[in-house]
Amino acid sequence: MVFNSLLVCEECDMLLREKPLDPGSMVICPRCGHVLHRYQPEGLQRSLVFSLTAAVLFVISNAFPIVGLTSQGLESSTSLLGMVDSLFHDDMPLVAILVFATTFLMPALVIGALIYMLLPLRLGFLAPNVAAIFRIMHLSKPWAMIEVFMLGLIITISKLNALATVLPEIALWSFVCLMFALTAAAANFDPRTFWDQVEKLQ
Amino acid sequence: MTDHVLTGTAAHVVGCDGCGLAHHALSDQHDMCCLRCGLPLHFRKPDSLNRTWALLIASYVLIIPANLLPVMKSSTLAGTEDDTIMGGVIYLWESGSEVLGAILFIASIVIPLSKLFALTYLLISVRRRSTWQPKTRTQIYRVLEAVGRWSMIDVYVASMLTALVQFGNLMSINVGAGAIAFGAVVVLTMIAAECFDPRLIWDAANQTQATTDSPKENHAV
Numbered sequence: 233m234v235f236n237s238l239l240v241c242e243e244c245d246m247l248l249r250e251k252p253l254d255p256g257s258m259v260i261c262p263r264c265g266h267v268l269h270r271y272q273p274e275g276l277q278r279s280l281v282f283s284l285t286a287a288v289l290f291v292i293s294n295a296f297p298i299v300g301l302t303s304q305g306l307e308s309s310t311s312l313l314g315m316v317d318s319l320f321h322d323d324m325p326l327v328a329i330l331v332f333a334t335t336f337l338m339p340a341l342v343i344g345a346l347i348y349m350l351l352p353l354r355l356g357f358l359a360p361n362v363a364a365i366f367r368i369m370h371l372s373k374p375w376a377m378i379e380v381f382m383l384g385l386i387i388t389i390s391k392l393n394a395l396a397t398v399l400p401e402i403a404l405w406s407f408v409c410l411m412f413a414l415t416a417a418a419a420n421f422d423p424r425t426f427w428d429q430v431e432k433l434q
Numbered sequence: 435m436t437d438h439v440l441t442g443t444a445a446h447v448v449g450c451d452g453c454g455l456a457h458h459a460l461s462d463q464h465d466m467c468c469l470r471c472g473l474p475l476h477f478r479k480p481d482s483l484n485r486t487w488a489l490l491i492a493s494y495v496l497i498i499p500a501n502l503l504p505v506m507k508s509s510t511l512a513g514t515e516d517d518t519i520m521g522g523v524i525y526l527w528e529s530g531s532e533v534l535g536a537i538l539f540i541a542s543i544v545i546p547l548s549k550l551f552a553l554t555y556l557l558i559s560v561r562r563r564s565t566w567q568p569k570t571r572t573q574i575y576r577v578l579e580a581v582g583r584w585s586m587i588d589v590y591v592a593s594m595l596t597a598l599v600q601f602g603n604l605m606s607i608n609v610g611a612g613a614i615a616f617g618a619v620v621v622l623t624m625i626a627a628e629c630f631d632p633r634l635i636w637d638a639a640n641q642t643q644a645t646t647d648s649p650k651e652n653h654a655v
C-alpha cells in the first residue's frame with residue numbers, strides 16, 4: 233500500500249502531509265530543516281537542456297588533451313583517459329580505477345541516465361526500465377566528482393608553472409563548462425517531480 | 435522541542451530514500467523494495483552503527499600511511515624526492531600560492547580528520563542515546579556528507595602530474611603508495627557517512643520525550 237499524500241523526512245523520520253505547492257517553493261522539514269521536495273515545474277525541462285549540453289561537453293572534454301607542457305624543448309600533454317592509462321602503466325591500478333570511476337564513468341552514467349529518463353518524457357512517452365535507470369543515477373551521483381577534479385587541475389597547473397610553460401588546451405575549457413552544466417542538470421532534477429510526471433503518463 | 439512529532443516508524447509508514455514514495459509497512463524486512471523505483475526500503479539503514487564503525491576504524495588505520503607515505507615521487511638528474519601530502523601543501527605555500535596551499539591543506543588534512551572525528555562523535559552520541567541538540571547534530575552530519583568528496587583533490591593532482599611529467603632521466607613524477615591509502619580513506623569515509631543513519635539521532639530524542647511526557651499525563655488524569 234502506498235500513500236501519495238504523505239512525505240517522510242529521510243533525515244529525521246518526521247511524517248508530513250503533502251500540500252499543494254506554488255511553483256518555485258519547497259517543502260522543508262520543520263523538525264530538522266532537510267529540504268524534502270523542490271517544486272519546479274520547469275525544473276525537469278531545464279535539467280534535460282543542461283544534460284544534453286553536458287553530453288556534448290563530455291565528448292569534447294575527453295576527445296582532446298587537457299593541458300600541454302613545454303620545457304627546454306621537451307613537450308607533453310595529456311587527456312583524461314591518457315592520465316588513467318599512464319596510471320595503469322605506472323603500476324597504480326587502484327588509483328587508475330578510482331580516477332576513471334570518479335571523473336569518467338560515474339559522470340557519464342549520470343548524464344546518460346538523465347537524458348534517458350527526461351528526453352522521452354519531454355516527447356510524451358515513457359522509456360522502458362525507467363526505474364532501473366533511476367536507480368543507477370541515484371547510486372552513481374555521489375561518485376561523480378568533476379568539480380573536485382577541476383580544482384585539482386588548477387593546483388596542478390600552478391605547481392607546473394614553476395617547472396615549465398603550461399598550455400591550456402581545448403578540453404580544459406570544456407571541462408570548466410561541463411562542471412557547471414552537470415551541476416545544473418543534477419540540481420534541477422527533483423525526483424518527486426519526475427515521478428509525478430511519470431505517473432501522469434502511465 | 436516539546437511538541438509531539440509523529441514519525442514514520444510510529445505510523446508504520448516508510449519513505450523511499452530515492453524517489454520519496456511513502457509505503458505502508460509494519461517493520462523492517464529484508465526484501466522490501468520501493469514499488470515505484472525499486473530501491474530497497476528501510477525504516478533505518480541496515481546495521482547502520484556496526485557498518486559505520488567498521489568503515490571508520492579502517493579509515494583511522496589507513497589515514498596513518500596516507501599521511502606518512504609519499505603521494506608523489508619526483509626524480510630528476512639531481513636525485514629523487516618524496517612528497518607527502520603535507521609536503522605538497524608546504525611546497526605550494528612556499529612557492530607563493532598561499533591560497534591554493536590553504537585549499538589543499540583544508541581538503542587533504544582538515545576535511546578527512548574532522549570527518550573522522552565528527553562521525554566518531556555522532557556514533558558515540560547515538561550509542562549513549564544523547565538528546566542534546568538533534569538538529570545541530572543532523573546539520574553536522576549533512577556537512578560531513580557534503581564535504582568529503584573534496585579530499586580527492588590530492589589524488590587528482592598526483593595523477594595529473596604523473597601523466598604530464600615523464601621526461602625519462604631528466605625529470606619524471608610518479609604516484610606514490612600514499613595515494614592509494616589516501617584514496618582509500620576518502621572512499622571509505624564516504625561509504626561510512628552513507629551507512630550512518632541520521633534518523634538514529636532523533637530516535638533517542640523521541641524515546642526520552644515519550645518517557646518524560648507520560649508522568650505529566652498521569653497527573654492530568
Ligand SMILES: [Zn+2]
Nearest residue numbers: 241244261264
Ligand atoms: Zn526532518
Ligand SMILES: [Zn+2]
Nearest residue numbers: 450453468471
Ligand atoms: Zn522509490
